[in-house]
Amino acid sequence: METREVSVTFRQRRRKVKALDSVSLEWRRGEVLGVVGESGCGKSTLARALLGLQEMSGGEVLLNGSPATGRRELSDLRKRVQMIFQDPYQTLNPRQKVGAIVAEPLVVQGFGRSGHEEKVQRALSDVGLDPDTYLDRYPHQLSGGQRQRVAIAAALVLEPEGLICDEPVSMLDASVRSQILTVLMNLKEKRGLSLIFITHDLSLAWSLCDRIAVMYLGRIVESGTAVDVIEKPTHPYTEALVAAVPVPAVGKGSARALLEGELPDATDVPKGCRFHPRCPKRFEPCDAVDPSLVEVGPHDQLAACLLYDPAAAEASAPTGSVPAADSSGSTRGAA
Amino acid sequence: MTWIGAFRLIVTSWRGRFGLTVLGLAVFVSIFGTLIAPYDPEASSLAVLQPPSFDHLLGTTENGADVFSQLLVGARVSVLVGFAAAFISAVLGSMVGLASGYYGGWTDRILDALENWFLVIPTLPLMIVLARLLDPSLTVLIAVIGLTSWAGTGRIVRAQVLTLRERAFVERARALGAGDLYIIRKHILPNTLPLIFANTVLIIAVAILSEAALSFLGLGDPTRISWGTMLESAFNSGAPSAGAWWYVIPPGLAITMLVLSVSLLGFLFEEFINPRLQKESREVVVPEEAVTPLTQRQS
Amino acid sequence: MKNLLEVEDLRVEYRGRPIVDGVGFSLARGESLGLAGESGCGKTTTALALMKLLPDGLSQQGSIELRPEGAEEPIRIGKRTEVGMQVVRWRHISLVFQGAMNSLDPVKKVEFQIDEVICLHEKGVSGKQVKERIADLLTTVGLTPKLGSRYPHQLSGGQRQRVMIALALACRPSVVIADEPTTALDVVMQAQVLELLERLRRDLGLALILISHDLGVLAETCDRIAVMYAGRIVETGSVDSVFSNPQHPYTKRLLASLPVIGGERGLAPAIPGGPPDPGNPPEGCSFHPRCPYSTERCLEDPALREVAPGHQAACHFSPWSSWPKVEPLKVGEGL
DSSP, X not given: XXXXXXXXXXXXXXXXXXXXXXXXXEOOTTOEEEEEOOTTSSHHXXXXXXXXXXXXXXXXXXXXXXXXXXXXXXXXXXXXXXXXXXXXXXXXXXXXXXXHHHHHHHHHTTOOGGGHHHHHHHHHHHTXXXXXXXXXXXXXXXXXXXXXXXXXXXXXXXXXXXXXXXXXXXXSOHHHHHHHHHHHHHHHHHHXXXXXXXXXXXXXXXXXXXXXXXXXXXXXXXXXXXXXXXXXXXXXXXXXXXXXXXXXXXXXXXXXOOOOSOXXXXXXXXXXXXXXXXXXXXXXXXXXXOOOOEEEETTTEEEOOGGGOHHHHHTTOTTSOOOOOOTTSOOOOOO | OOHHHHHHHXXXXXXXXXXXXXXXXXXXXXXXXXXXXXXXXXXXXXXXTOOOOSSSTTOBOTTSOBHHHHHHHHHHHHHHHHHHHHHHHHHHHHHHHHHHHHHOHHHHHHHHHXXXXXXXXXXXXXXXXXXXXXXXXXXXXXHHHHHHSXXXXXXXXXXXXXXXXXXXXXXXHHHTTOOHHHXXXXXXXXXXXXXXXXXXXXXXXHHHHHHHHHHXXXXXXXXXXXXXXXXXXXXXXXXXXXXXXXXXHHHHHHHHHHHHHHHHHHHHHHHHHHHXXXXXXXXXXXXXXXXXXXXXXXX | OOOSEEEEEEEEEETTEEEEEEEEEEEXXXXXXXXXXXXXXXXXXXXXXXXXXOOTTEEEEEEEEEOOTTOSSOEEGGGOOHHHHHTTBTTTEEEEOTTGGGOSOTTSOHHHHHHHHHHHHOTTOOHHHHHHHHHHHHHHTTOOGGGGGSOGGGSOHHHHHHHHHHHHHTTOOSEEEEESTTTTBOHHHHHHHHHHHHHHHHHHTOEEEEEESOHHHHHHHOSEEEEEETTEEEEEEEHHHHXXXXXXXXXXXXXXXSOOTTSOOSOOOOOOSOOOOTTSOOSSSTTGGGOTTOXXXXXXXXXXXXXXXXXXXXXXXXXXXXXXXXXXXXXXTTO
16 A cells, blocks of 8 residues: 555644644555554554545545545455554444454445354454354453454454554553564464554564654654664654663663653644754754655665755755745755 | 343342332332222212221222222323333434434534523423423323423433544444444444433433323323322312322322332432443453553653 | 661452562662562552552551661551551652553642642741742752643643652652653653653662563663562562573563564564453462463462572572573464
8 A cells, every 4th residue: 555645634623733744655565564653643643544534635545556535445445454453442342242343344344144154253263262262252351462352353354455553552461462463463474464563662663564664743754674764763763762762671771862852742843844843963954944755775764854865955055045844845945 | 231230230239129119019000000909090989088998098089089099090101101201202312412422513513502402491381381282191291291301311322422433443343434324323322322221211200200290280181090180189179288198198109209219220220330431341440550541642 | 777668478458359469578778679560460559558548448468667767766657547657658658650640630730739748748848948849849850940830731741740750759758659650651751751760869869669561661760670470579689680580481471572672573472361360360370371381380389589699589490590492372372
């Protein structure tokens, strides 16, 4: 799948929140893509936009190269791409039995009754839940990890090609997290799925993702392979994120470049580069020019930072008048 | 909340036991009253306004009719009107609440205005006016009470629907391409039913009282005996000043007991429903140690 | 010199079920102890028990002795009544609650709330002194004093968390317990708060008990760590010792299941099953049903004992000099 310059704007009590600002992303078949960022960066909105659940104010979403607009295309999209949500305690209807929950996608999409039982059983066993034991249970009889497995089974039953997982383990206990991740990765192997992991947990992204996109306030600020982005981060925000992750190992008190300040309110995005007020490497043009993604390394590593875009930086040379940045991308303007 | 769970809840509390017993008794009498009654409740006799005796357990009316028989037969109207009106009110309120909560926008605004109107208007005067305008009969009575008491349910349902609408399992259904009606039917309604149920039980109490009030004011069905009409006749014939307590107290007491029993049950359900709505069936026994949901994460 | 805090055989029961089952530890002056574990292991309950703040229905037993600086007699918290505790709480030991940032009174200004706390515990402090102390406290936690005149909703989550820390410090206690102080914060903010706690510990000579399910957080901030499982401490020792040489299978398996940036990529072996039900605990060692190394010996309750200098573990087979390799489980094979 692909997004091209997707923007999503919310209205929040007369103020506009640009949850996504011209986001272009590629999700390659068979790959595990990580979308990493803090709350409010727009990653969940991006997931919804990919599924056609979110009204967009600009840009388009493509499935296998063709735009996913129109009822038929959307219906097709929903059969091919499914989503797992974050909170296992809210993701299941408390009044439905597990069997009904997992069968629901088949019912909604209008598949004939006859095939249901077999597909449901297969989905349940693929996530490690014995159908005989679990079919008639209610969600409140299950633990968080089991509930999340049911949610995954429900997502599998339509035999999708892709699975978007929005913080699939952040609300689970530490000892259960790796179980669910194992389930997901096993499924990827077994069913040839493509995955997106939306997470704030860089360690997770490090260990399981092929490629990562780092988001900040509605923009992708860096993307590339997981190893490149985390071992050799180029954008100052990525650097700060990597440095801030606490490591459960010896050698505490490692010197860390702590970021100043706090995440700005989404209604009040800083002018120019949205990261510049907190950036330890900011320089003159950063408060005026909004950088777009440029290549910064091999394997398609991209970053949106003026440090790597001398042309854009120079376009607002300090000697001349500084052109105002427009919100859809970088600015090219004569000084 | 299963039926078994509800039953267990009732049986283990004194309120539940009392409420269920009295209600059960009332329902039984309302069904079999005409068979059990020793006399024809409308049969007059010369024994006018007689105090209770062996022949007439609760004495006689101003027409010589047996009070006890009237009490037994009159149960039917009170119970019937109570339940039927509450049912109508529940259905109306739920539909309005579901529509306005789920669809929002203009639907919500219009229905909400309508709801407010009904909430603000004093119900008794409204009922009186409506009853006066239409020919008195049981159906009219039920309709009038039902039409004036739905707004409270509507409010509560709307609030619940608003929360449910944003839950992950609803979003999941949408992500599958489920239509609005499907979602309302399969996801929203089942999770709202316990609330509707608890609320409706309380409306039953209100409906019973309303019927008694309307009948007492002479707006009830004149062809039927109810506890309200008994009180009406009693007062009209000067029974209180004549000291005929056997004519006034039994119907009054019956109404009170029925309303009390229904209310107790209603409160019991409501108490049970509310914390569960908030806890979402998580066993919070010990200080909660779970990981904080990311939706509460802040920078 | 005796320790600042000594806890011995602390037990908390709810309806006959043990929630905390014989926990004991000590805390030296100025030391930071990490209490690690997942939901239901009893760490929050332990914290509340130290302050005698358990909700109704929970009963506690055991010895808790606090020896603040210059005190002749130790304060025997275990034996104190509610009235007796009112002079101990906050003055000698305070608590930053879990989810504390939402515990501020929304209709009172921040400075008023700090004022309340100080005046409640110290009679005869002049208005001017209180004002000074409030300004001092706010600065100490890294906030500008003028934020005191704001209402909680006007502050960000990170700022509110700092206010909660300031409140905990208001009466200059010698021990501060922080229950999941960073769980609801972004990684970057988390690093800032941890750095703050560390700085406070150094500058004010505080002893800190840090409760977290995140081993990384504890590794970075604490001197010593106690790992809890099913109401008991299963391993304790210095952070260096425990993380470099874990001696309890739970600690070991947990560490092995966590992805670490810079470490191995790919799926880590998961721990099967879930935390035990307090109403129906396993026979003997509470971890054995999930332990890949368990044998019949494990049906016997292992006691917590010293297995290396300053390092204790509750496992029959420790000290472990090397750990047998555990293959990652696949779905359907007991996972």
